[in-house]
Amino acid sequence: MTFLKPLLPILGWAPAYSRTDAQSDLVAAVIVTIMLVPQSLAYAMLAGLPPQVGLYASILPLIAYTVFGTSRALAVGPVAVVSLMTAAAAGQVAAPASAEYLTAAITLAFLSGLVLVAMSVLRLGFLANFLSHPVISGFITASGILIAASQLKHLLGIRAEGDTLPQLVTGLVERIGGFNPYTLVIGVAATAFLFWTRKNLKPLLIARGLRPRLADLIAKAGPVAAILVSILAVVGFGLAEKGVKIVGDIPAGLPPFAMPSFDLGLWQQLLLPAVLISLVGFVESVSVAQTLAAKRRQRIVPNQELTALGASNIASALSGGYPVTGGFARSVVNFDAGAETPLAGAFTAVGILAATVFLTPLFRFLPQAVLAATIIVAVLSLVDIAAIRRTWAYSKADFAAMAVTILTVLLVGVEAGITAGVLLSLVLFLWRTSRPHMAIVGLVPGTEHFRNVERHQVLTDPSILTIRVDESLYFANARALEDAIYDRIADQPALKHVVLMCPAVNLIDASALESLEAIAHRLDSAGVGFHLSEVKGPVMDALKRSDFMQHFKGRIFLSQFEAFTTLGGLAR
Amino acid sequence: MTFLKPLLPILGWAPAYSRTDAQSDLVAAVIVTIMLVPQSLAYAMLAGLPPQVGLYASILPLIAYTVFGTSRALAVGPVAVVSLMTAAAAGQVAAPASAEYLTAAITLAFLSGLVLVAMSVLRLGFLANFLSHPVISGFITASGILIAASQLKHLLGIRAEGDTLPQLVTGLVERIGGFNPYTLVIGVAATAFLFWTRKNLKPLLIARGLRPRLADLIAKAGPVAAILVSILAVVGFGLAEKGVKIVGDIPAGLPPFAMPSFDLGLWQQLLLPAVLISLVGFVESVSVAQTLAAKRRQRIVPNQELTALGASNIASALSGGYPVTGGFARSVVNFDAGAETPLAGAFTAVGILAATVFLTPLFRFLPQAVLAATIIVAVLSLVDIAAIRRTWAYSKADFAAMAVTILTVLLVGVEAGITAGVLLSLVLFLWRTSRPHMAIVGLVPGTEHFRNVERHQVLTDPSILTIRVDESLYFANARALEDAIYDRIADQPALKHVVLMCPAVNLIDASALESLEAIAHRLDSAGVGFHLSEVKGPVMDALKRSDFMQHFKGRIFLSQFEAFTTLGGLAR
Structure with a gap:
């Protein structure tokens, strides 16, 4: 029974x-x-x-x-x-x-x-x-x-x-x-x-x-x-x-x-x-x-x-x-x-x-x-x-x-x-996720937190550009990510490192993975390092299953603070 | 020309x-x-x-x-x-x-x-x-x-x-x-x-x-x-x-x-x-x-x-x-x-x-x-x-x-x-976003960072339950959020506060807002405080446009670390 x-x-x-x-x-x-x-x-x-x-x-x-x-x-x-x-x-x-x-x-x-x-x-x-x-x-x-x-x-x-x-x-x-x-x-x-x-x-x-x-x-x-x-x-x-x-x-x-x-x-x-x-x-x-x-x-x-x-x-x-x-x-x-x-x-x-x-x-x-x-x-x-x-x-x-x-x-x-x-x-949901919100972030003084430079008083370093992308990366927005990064690095001669901060990235699908590879390749040939920070566990597991990590020359930091200090942010 | x-x-x-x-x-x-x-x-x-x-x-x-x-x-x-x-x-x-x-x-x-x-x-x-x-x-x-x-x-x-x-x-x-x-x-x-x-x-x-x-x-x-x-x-x-x-x-x-x-x-x-x-x-x-x-x-x-x-x-x-x-x-x-x-x-x-x-x-x-x-x-x-x-x-x-x-x-x-x-x-993308990844998080010792308790050695406090939801909150997953929170608070008698940590929430739509109100109401009647942390700028702007803030009895913390210390985490 x-x-x-x-x-x-x-x-x-x-x-x-x-x-x-x-x-x-x-x-x-x-x-x-x-x-x-x-x-x-x-x-x-x-x-x-x-x-x-x-x-x-x-x-x-x-x-x-x-x-x-x-x-x-x-x-x-x-x-x-x-x-x-x-x-x-x-x-x-x-x-x-x-x-x-x-x-x-x-x-x-x-x-x-x-x-x-x-x-x-x-x-x-x-x-x-x-x-x-x-x-x-x-x-x-x-x-x-x-x-x-x-x-x-x-x-x-x-x-x-x-x-x-x-x-x-x-x-x-x-x-x-x-x-x-x-x-x-x-x-x-x-x-x-x-x-x-x-x-x-x-x-x-x-x-x-x-x-x-x-x-x-x-x-x-x-x-x-x-x-x-x-x-x-x-x-x-x-x-x-x-x-x-x-x-x-x-x-x-x-x-x-x-x-x-x-x-x-x-x-x-x-x-x-x-x-x-x-x-x-x-x-x-x-x-x-x-x-x-x-x-x-x-x-x-x-x-x-x-x-x-x-x-x-x-x-x-x-x-x-x-x-x-x-x-x-x-x-x-x-x-x-x-x-x-x-x-x-x-x-x-x-x-x-x-x-x-x-x-x-x-x-x-x-x-x-x-x-x-x-x-x-x-x-x-x-x-x-x-x-x-x-x-x-x-x-x-x-x-x-x-x-x-x-x-x-x-x-x-x-x-x-x-x-x-x-x-x-x-359709509206897909449309919104296909145009993700992205923010350039800087360090909130006295903390280990990073916030949008347009909304907060934060510290930045001209040799490091940190972009936080506020959306899972998938086919509908993969190209938007590429375009955004290329646009933002265009006029920064002092730039040595780009960090993609991923606390809001819950998924990177195969299309977005190819875009990340393309970005890494393009930045590498321009002499700029490309790194990731705050990648979530499940996303990291998926990356490890691909051959992305074998080609990737950058580093993956547990926290953005670690990324910023390791890359010499505000060292001068 | x-x-x-x-x-x-x-x-x-x-x-x-x-x-x-x-x-x-x-x-x-x-x-x-x-x-x-x-x-x-x-x-x-x-x-x-x-x-x-x-x-x-x-x-x-x-x-x-x-x-x-x-x-x-x-x-x-x-x-x-x-x-x-x-x-x-x-x-x-x-x-x-x-x-x-x-x-x-x-x-x-x-x-x-x-x-x-x-x-x-x-x-x-x-x-x-x-x-x-x-x-x-x-x-x-x-x-x-x-x-x-x-x-x-x-x-x-x-x-x-x-x-x-x-x-x-x-x-x-x-x-x-x-x-x-x-x-x-x-x-x-x-x-x-x-x-x-x-x-x-x-x-x-x-x-x-x-x-x-x-x-x-x-x-x-x-x-x-x-x-x-x-x-x-x-x-x-x-x-x-x-x-x-x-x-x-x-x-x-x-x-x-x-x-x-x-x-x-x-x-x-x-x-x-x-x-x-x-x-x-x-x-x-x-x-x-x-x-x-x-x-x-x-x-x-x-x-x-x-x-x-x-x-x-x-x-x-x-x-x-x-x-x-x-x-x-x-x-x-x-x-x-x-x-x-x-x-x-x-x-x-x-x-x-x-x-x-x-x-x-x-x-x-x-x-x-x-x-x-x-x-x-x-x-x-x-x-x-x-x-x-x-x-x-x-x-x-x-x-x-x-x-x-x-x-x-x-x-x-x-x-x-x-x-x-x-x-x-x-359909697969919608399906995945409709079943968001959620993690109970704790403090990484010696830092201000919070990580999944199942993946990292972290400190937690029995009176505070912090749930990080790794997805935008919208109609397709609003109910899943409610169910998850109700499930996880069921057998925690010492519980005084629930904190929803939102660094990955890029959007809260009207359906999810109603779910948040329902959760707040339910936790309130059980004598448990309900708070949010690390809510993003654009999401915060939207919340301010609604009447959510008028009913909301909890607090909204800029960082999870602030939430944890303010709510007396590990005070003993």
Whole structure:
């Protein structure tokens, strides 16, 4: 059994499961269920799928995560950004609301599950590191804006299609005259109410004397209240006959057993979206899980999280759901409500299963405008303008990657946006490393330290030129190093020694090695000695494996101070 | 006029042109012409083009380079690797020997010229740096093998087609029974003779008392002798009637005025090959030019070389030629023969023009097998097995990039090979920087220096943990840093301070900044101080632009020694 423990974390915590744990987990499950039912319906609508698909995606995936997951508080299921990405991917291969569209969504979940499991087996979780913070942050902000814009039509009760922000805006402007006044009232009222409960209800309840935790939970139940009131209004005033679009019939019952398509052509079309959904989902999920684990000094195992998310997505696909991941809002609620173990997730699954079997008739008269309002309120909290400002202030390169991500998501689409952001951040990194910072350094008086002559008051010797190169030396910057050294020795007649100070050189690749040989050769024929200092251990090991040391006539000094004194610096 | 000088280097040297220069240049031109005529015919055959196209590509491009080039010895024209790349690209869009094939080759030269000029204007020459030495070296070695294999059919006098090494070998094996004995004798004899002149003739002549330079030139004229003798043999013994394939009629006269195709569909298909040809040609040409310039303490201007090569290719296209670049062998000959200015190239152009007008009837009876022999002997010198061994010994990552380049060129094709090599070397670089080397360091007794505790005898203090990270901190390794620090502080109860020593950190991007904040926060809540030391100037400037410093409770020390003493290291 022991060898199974890393693969099945449930074996680690289940044997010690106590009655207290069960009580905590049950309370948390009830609260999360209440929150998750409307969210599941809403995100299915956002993904362009029938409402029950959102419920299906919130049952088996939770069970799978309970078995395989290492976070004690993460709640998996449909989330806004992944729903948007699902809509974009499925929309490219099938018409909305068609059977093929649903098959595409199911297949996407299946493929995404395979990708995640493969990443786990092949230990490719590090790939997620290539989604930089600014790119992820920009992607989520832009997705939030795009999602909110896509829901406005439901608030107005008009039809307007579009995948990009300009299309959405144009569609809204063209059709706004046909708005339905009842829908608009319901939609605006629901949005305002939800914003209010989110921002103001909790402080108000606390001021009235409620305990903070209870006040928080009541405030979190805002969407449920909005749903119940709006259903009553639709039924009471016969609003459905007055043009207010409602959710309509939802088939009650257990999730069906579903099969993804095994059409290789479809797989080919969906593979890139599946990879992007997997990476985005993994990054979002792991960062939520890590934040929550840190609060209780627990640890999560990122590689096992890949397995768990993969299993969740395969479970989703096989039960008629669509791609899922660990959601921020629901996980925080789960954590705050006191979930102690992943079993809270399994209890939640039972709750949603019960809702799917018994409560679906209730949602028949739920106005789509209210679902749209819950989506808008949820996603606008994803929009992080402060992060854009912070990034701009800190680094123009990071800002560029973020801005390109945001603009491409809004103007072209989610997949293009994240791809452009990742590629641009890699290109900018390579570009920066290909133009390394180099400094002429001198001795800080009274110490053994050497610093940039342009930034510090330091001592130099006209017969010794010390250049510190602040980058690993590799093919992209090898020639820049040659040029820089040749330029700087050009007009120094008294020069006898050039020292390349290498504390920041973590790697010298074969191309850079040839450049060093060329430099040594050129300086030698000009009668100037060429030396290295502060070469790191691993770099030195590599140099010793080459024949560089056999030709090299200079010396390699352990410290720059040693180099400077040995070469007679300031001897006069 | 002055502002034109950088653009037209000819304005720099032409006014000072002397009679002595003219004599030297003329001698060099005669020698290079003798070498270039057979080479031009041979490389045109390699590119799958009519023989005269090779001559055309050796006339106007030389004039263009004379006007725009900054190297005094570079000789441009058809070269082996670019001819192979041309054959691969043109073969993808047209049938060999068709009019469309010739148009594709001309268009490729034109596009390649545009790409080079655009790179010059946009200062994109640095892109060539992304072709690492191992990738270029592997590419040239594999191309040499592929070219030699593709010429064996001419030595045997059989038909056998193929673009990859397995195809070529299979083709040869299948058809070898149909070999032509006369062709085989000529081919093998020519190959053996050429290898002999290349390796043994010069020492022999010197031993007989010739001056080394004259001996060298006579040895270089080997191909001309082989051509003359073989033509005489074909004519004398009527070998053409016995199945020995000959070059056949070559239209005599001036190069025609030609126009590239302006079919956008064709441009789209040829753009990637044109970019690759430009990059490979530029890298080869600049490295030859720099090597020769360094010998006479002259300088070349890489960006102007882009313009000059671009102009040469456009000139080639407009005069019915195909892509050209600066060739290694001919430039060395030009240099050794005493060329003083680029005018030697213009004189060579006149020589080849004369050959094109007057000598082409002579080449009618030249056996293709002799051209194949000159190609084989020339390209086998490109195969550099020692470089493969050296790279393997020095760096497995560089070797991997080289091996993938070689195998992909041989098994898939030249374009795929160079693309795979470049991408793999970038991925390997990113992979390495995403897993930074980190070391726990301690004080070297009696100094102010800190070194890896695993490599040196150093002093440490149980209350202070100093981690030196040997890489810039950016999105790809930010999480690795967090994990490493959390791992290393886990079981150190006496720990009071963690110092991150940053002499090798040349950049902290926004993602890494968030990781640093997370680390500071986590250590703070565990009651451990978090400090930085030896932060570089540019990195410090960036940190000051963020709000990191406002939250940061630790200290930033100029030197690690200061950090260690201030924090009470070894105080007891």
